Amino acid sequence: MASPASALSPTLVLGASLVYLMALFAVAWWADRRAAAGRSVIGNAWVYALSMGVYCTAWTYFGSVGRAASGGVWFLPIYLGPTLAMVLAWLVLRKMVRIARTWRITSIADFIASRYGKSRLLAGLVTLIALVGVVPYVALQLKAVASGFALLTGTPHAGEGGFDTALLIALVLAGFTIAFGTRHLDNTERHEGLVAAIAAESVVKLLAFLAVGAFVTWGLFAGPGELFARAMATPAIARALQPDAAHPFAYDQWFALMLLAMLSVILLPRQFQVMVVENVDERHIRRAAWAFPAYLLLINLFVLPIAFGGLLYFGAETLPGAAGAVPADPETFVLSLPLAAGAPALALVAFVGGLSAATGMVIVEAIAVSTMVCNDLVLPGLLRLKSFAPSGRGGDLTGTLLGIRRAVIVALLLLGWLYFRIAGEAYALVSIGLISFAAVAQFAPALLGGMYWKGGTRNGALAGLVAGAALWTYTLMLPSIAKSGWMDAGFLQHGAFGIALLKPEALFGLVGLDSLSHALFWSLLANAGLYVGVSLLRTPSAQEASQALLFVDIFERTREDRPVFWRGRAQVADLQALTRRFLGAERARRLFEDYARGRGAHGIAADARLVQFVETELAGAIGSASARVMVASVVEEEALDMDDVLRILDEASQLRAYSQALEKATDELRTANEQLKSLDRLKDDFMSSVTHELRTPLTSIRALAELMVDDVEMPAAQRQQFLGIMVAETERLSRLVNQVLDMAKIESGHADWHNTDVDLVALLQQAAQTVQEMLRERGAVLDLQLPPASPPLRADPDRLMQVLLNLLSNAAKFVPSPGGRIVLRLRVDATGATVEVQDNGPGVPEAQRALIFEKFRQGGDADHRPQGTGLGLPISRQIVEHLGGRMELRPDIGQGACFAFTLPWTRSTEPARDRAAAATAGDPK
Amino acid sequence: MTRLPEHLLTQRLLALFAAGWLLWDFPLLRLWLSEATVFGLPLLPVALFGAWALLIVLLARLMEARDEG
Numbered sequence: 001m002a003s004p005a006s007a008l009s010p011t012l013v014l015g016a017s018l019v020y021l022m023a024l025f026a027v028a029w030w031a032d033r034r035a036a037a038g039r040s041v042i043g044n045a046w047v048y049a050l051s052m053g054v055y056c057t058a059w060t061y062f063g064s065v066g067r068a069a070s071g072g073v074w075f076l077p078i079y080l081g082p083t084l085a086m087v088l089a090w091l092v093l094r095k096m097v098r099i100a101r102t103w104r105i106t107s108i109a110d111f112i113a114s115r116y117g118k119s120r121l122l123a124g125l126v127t128l129i130a131l132v133g134v135v136p137y138v139a140l141q142l143k144a145v146a147s148g149f150a151l152l153t154g155t156p157h158a159g160e161g162g163f164d165t166a167l168l169i170a171l172v173l174a175g176f177t178i179a180f181g182t183r184h185l186d187n188t189e190r191h192e193g194l195v196a197a198i199a200a201e202s203v204v205k206l207l208a209f210l211a212v213g214a215f216v217t218w219g220l221f222a223g224p225g226e227l228f229a230r231a232m233a234t235p236a237i238a239r240a241l242q243p244d245a246a247h248p249f250a251y252d253q254w255f256a257l258m259l260l261a262m263l264s265v266i267l268l269p270r271q272f273q274v275m276v277v278e279n280v281d282e283r284h285i286r287r288a289a290w291a292f293p294a295y296l297l298l299i300n301l302f303v304l305p306i307a308f309g310g311l312l313y314f315g316a317e318t319l320p321g322a323a324g325a326v327p328a329d330p331e332t333f334v335l336s337l338p339l340a341a342g343a344p345a346l347a348l349v350a351f352v353g354g355l356s357a358a359t360g361m362v363i364v365e366a367i368a369v370s371t372m373v374c375n376d377l378v379l380p381g382l383l384r385l386k387s388f389a390p391s392g393r394g395g396d397l398t399g400t401l402l403g404i405r406r407a408v409i410v411a412l413l414l415l416g417w418l419y420f421r422i423a424g425e426a427y428a429l430v431s432i433g434l435i436s437f438a439a440v441a442q443f444a445p446a447l448l449g450g451m452y453w454k455g456g457t458r459n460g461a462l463a464g465l466v467a468g469a470a471l472w473t474y475t476l477m478l479p480s481i482a483k484s485g486w487m488d489a490g491f492l493q494h495g496a497f498g499i500a501l502l503k504p505e506a507l508f509g510l511v512g513l514d515s516l517s518h519a520l521f522w523s524l525l526a527n528a529g530l531y532v533g534v535s536l537l538r539t540p541s542a543q544e545a546s547q548a549l550l551f552v553d554i555f556e557r558t559r560e561d562r563p564v565f566w567r568g569r570a571q572v573a574d575l576q577a578l579t580r581r582f583l584g585a586e587r588a589r590r591l592f593e594d595y596a597r598g599r600g601a602h603g604i605a606a607d608a609r610l611v612q613f614v615e616t617e618l619a620g621a622i623g624s625a626s627a628r629v630m631v632a633s634v635v636e637e638e639a640l641d642m643d644d645v646l647r648i649l650d651e652a653s654q655l656r657a658y659s660q661a662l663e664k665a666t667d668e669l670r671t672a673n674e675q676l677k678s679l680d681r682l683k684d685d686f687m688s689s690v691t692h693e694l695r696t697p698l699t700s701i702r703a704l705a706e707l708m709v710d711d712v713e714m715p716a717a718q719r720q721q722f723l724g725i726m727v728a729e730t731e732r733l734s735r736l737v738n739q740v741l742d743m744a745k746i747e748s749g750h751a752d753w754h755n756t757d758v759d760l761v762a763l764l765q766q767a768a769q770t771v772q773e774m775l776r777e778r779g780a781v782l783d784l785q786l787p788p789a790s791p792p793l794r795a796d797p798d799r800l801m802q803v804l805l806n807l808l809s810n811a812a813k814f815v816p817s818p819g820g821r822i823v824l825r826l827r828v829d830a831t832g833a834t835v836e837v838q839d840n841g842p843g844v845p846e847a848q849r850a851l852i853f854e855k856f857r858q859g860g861d862a863d864h865r866p867q868g869t870g871l872g873l874p875i876s877r878q879i880v881e882h883l884g885g886r887m888e889l890r891p892d893i894g895q896g897a898c899f900a901f902t903l904p905w906t907r908s909t910e911p912a913r914d915r916a917a918a919a920t921a922g923d924p925k
Numbered sequence: 926m927t928r929l930p931e932h933l934l935t936q937r938l939l940a941l942f943a944a945g946w947l948l949w950d951f952p953l954l955r956l957w958l959s960e961a962t963v964f965g966l967p968l969l970p971v972a973l974f975g976a977w978a979l980l981i982v983l984l985a986r987l988m989e990a991r992d993e994g
Binding site: 293 | 958
């Protein structure tokens with residue numbers, strides 16, 4: 001018993017608790033306001049990760065320390081298992097989220113029922129198992145708060161002093177849950193305020209626990225080193241970490257606990273609620289996958305220090321089972337240590353932390369279970385009543401449904417409170433938690449199997465769940481009740497009906513396992529075995545097969561090309577009326593408007609897609625099983641058989657293939673179109689360049705001719721000069737036209753080629769002679785660097801000469817005068833011949849290098865633009881490429897320009913490639 | 926860091942999952958059950974928490990690899 005001197009006044013503790021709960025209301029209210037203003041606070045991966053912290057209940061907060069005090073690290077598997085589960089969160093949880101989002105699934109019962117053909121029976125069974133597992137768990141939370149309160153205030157028994165803390169807390173929590181958890185009927189709309197409050201609670205309990213841990217480790221002791229050294233020096237404590245021959249380490253139980261916790265972290269109704277239903281964005285799973293395990297690590301960091309510190313502080317005789325007066329129960333060390341050490345403020349903080357752990361769990365569990373109970377237990381019964389019959393004139397049912405849900409929340413919390421009042425003293429905290437875990441673990445085969453295996457059937461899931469639940473009851477639940485002294489414990493020793501093989505904790509003679517591992521083994525074995533076995537007895541029905549496809553292959557199809565397994569006749573008005581009844585007139589109107597907008601110009605047709613849409617929307621409010629029954633009642637549907645399912649699937653696949661093919665064809669067309677456009681642009685550029693080039697000499701000829709027409713008395717000498725210019729301009733015109741024609745011929749592949757064996761050395765010498773006179777006029781010298789002989793090359797000598805003359809005359813235009821020097825070089829190797837024309841002119845500026853081979857791009861700046869048409873180089877390159885060679889402008893090395901072309905001895909290029917090269921000749925190399 | 930291709934991510938997660946079971950369960954768990962101490966702390970909790978922290982770090986690296994690269 002805590003010393004009265006250090007006790008806090010009940011008013012203070014109660015006041016602090018109420019202030020805390022009010023703060024929680026404020027957080028939730030604020031978050032709801034933010035959400036309404038479009039600035040959601042829960043659209044954040046950190047908030048999502050923190051909300052998962054609802055896993056840590058009062059059981060963690062108080063129970064872990066108790067377990068550590070007696071068993072050392074045995075509190076850990078409950079948190080290592082979830083960490084392993086979160087490693088796979090991106091694979092498993094994401095799939096659950098996607099499935100739940102797509103089909104508007106709002107509870108674990110709905111998830112399982114929906115997978116196996118929207119079975120009401122299955123939904124009801126899952127709900128029942130969850131309910132049985134959850135009520136004691138809620139009771140445990142209330143008990144933790146009540147006993148914490150009693151400890152802090154020094155009143156040994158809750159309820160004394162005129163009020164019942166647990167009842168008060170239960171009612172406040174019911175109020176909170178109703179206020180923030182049943183605002184909308186459709187549970188797929190996120191509970192913004194609720195999730196924000198849960199995330200805040202996670203922060204509070206973590207900080208409070210860390211504060212106590214730091215206080216014990218560094219306040220009461222001189223750090224972890226000293227604490228552990230002293231603990232290890234105390235045999236009673238050291239035994240917890242050091243298994244000996246008398247107490248061997250129970251590896252089987254360790255494994256069972258990890259497996260159990262791994263499954264529970266996704267199967268507990270509250271975890272399913274925060275992780276799947278309240279998930280806003282699948283990508284948040286990435287952060288939560290590691291942040292949630294990190295949270296678990298932090299909250300467990302000081303469990304051992306507090307446990308051992310408490311044992312040392314109060315004396316090791318506080319170990320459970322030790323005889324004599326117990327100064328403090330290890331499960332309350334978190335409170336009793338600060339209290340006894342004279343830090344009542346910290347004790348109050350620790351109590352608030354425990355309160356937050358308990359309330360967070362109760363709130364979320366109440367939401368999750370109320371949804372299940374309302375949709376899967378109450379509603380199916382109600383819908384049988386006349387006044388609820390869909391054909392009836394019953395109006396809007398949303399109010400009724402919300403009322404049911406609220407009533408269920410209050411009932412659940414009162415049930416938890418009642419359970420606590422009746423059975424509160426019967427169990428240790430840890431065992432209630434584990435019994436709940438084992439109950440929800442029964443969902444694993446049907447749920448996980450159903451996500452990855454298409455062969456699972458409704459009967460298989462039912463058989464597995466019934467067997468698992470029955471064995472759980474017989475091997476775990478009943479023994480714990482018996483051990484509490486509520487029923488004759490005789491069957492524990494002798495087995496039911498005195499049959500030794502039916503001993504609940506050694507079923508069929510299986511001994512050597514602790515009761516939890518034993519129960520888990522038998523229940524999961526029977527569960528998974530019957531699930532698989534019964535499923536394999538017959539092929540899945542059409543309804544089961546279609547749902548299996550939609551679940552297992554969720555990632556393989558988008559909403560558009562997902563098959564719709566429905567056939568029949570429906571009226572839009574009927575579906576609208578049904579939607580109005582369950583979702584309210586306003587929401588129904590909006591839904592149908594959105595749907596119509598999504599369908600585009602077609603408007604709303606009463607087709608399979610609309611039926612599926614309505615059914616999915618209803619599922620968000622009343623669960624998929626009830627939604628199925630309701631929709632079926634207003635439409636005329638044809639039963640599908642397996643062939644129909646396959647046919648619909650086939651059609652959907654074909655549709656998908658078509659749309660993919662269409663997409664591909666569109667892409668190809670788009671590319672082709674782009675190419676055509678770019679070619680068209682090139683042609684336009686070419687045309688405008690040609691006309692521009694033609695206009696210049698024409699203008700000059702016309703101007704001179706007009707002058708001569710106007711001035712008949714023009715002196716003969718001037719007339720002669722003008723005529724000379726006109727002749728020269730005409731020559732330039734014809735040269736230009738010839739070149740354009742030449743270019744066109746080569747590009748179109750219609751040019752005449754007279755290929756013979758060409759002696760390159762002779763050809764180069766001939767070219768040199770031809771330009772000799774022009775060079776001499778410009779005062780330039782030509783340096784011929786030729787090998788003595790070269791093998792014959794198959795080419796058109798005239799065309800080749802045209803290239804050479806073009807390059808040489810280009811060079812001659814740019815060399816300085818006088819002092820110009822041009823080198824004409826021929827190199828021969830095994831693959832081909834390379835001709836280089838190097839000059840000592842200014843070279844080609846960097847900016848123009850890329851453009852030099854384009855049509856009408858002349859080198860040189862505006863001041864001394866050389867004569868020429870601007871077609872010489874492009875034509876030369878066309879010719880060289882036609883001959884299978886390559887022409888290039890060598891990199892500038894500061895000695896003028898160097899043009900070079902290489903011709904292979906043997907032509908490897910096909911004419912087709914020539915034409916392709918010609919088509920893109922405008923592109924700079 | 927660039928985001929991993931999905932199939933590689935899947936395999937790495939499965940490998941990490943297997944590593945977690947190995948580190949935390951029999952028979953490696955048997956190794957941590959010794960009287961040895963690390964910086965004055967008993968080996969068993971240090972090993973379990975150490976493996977835990979390691980797993981979280983590796984998982985965080987895998988999960989937070991985004992396509993920013």
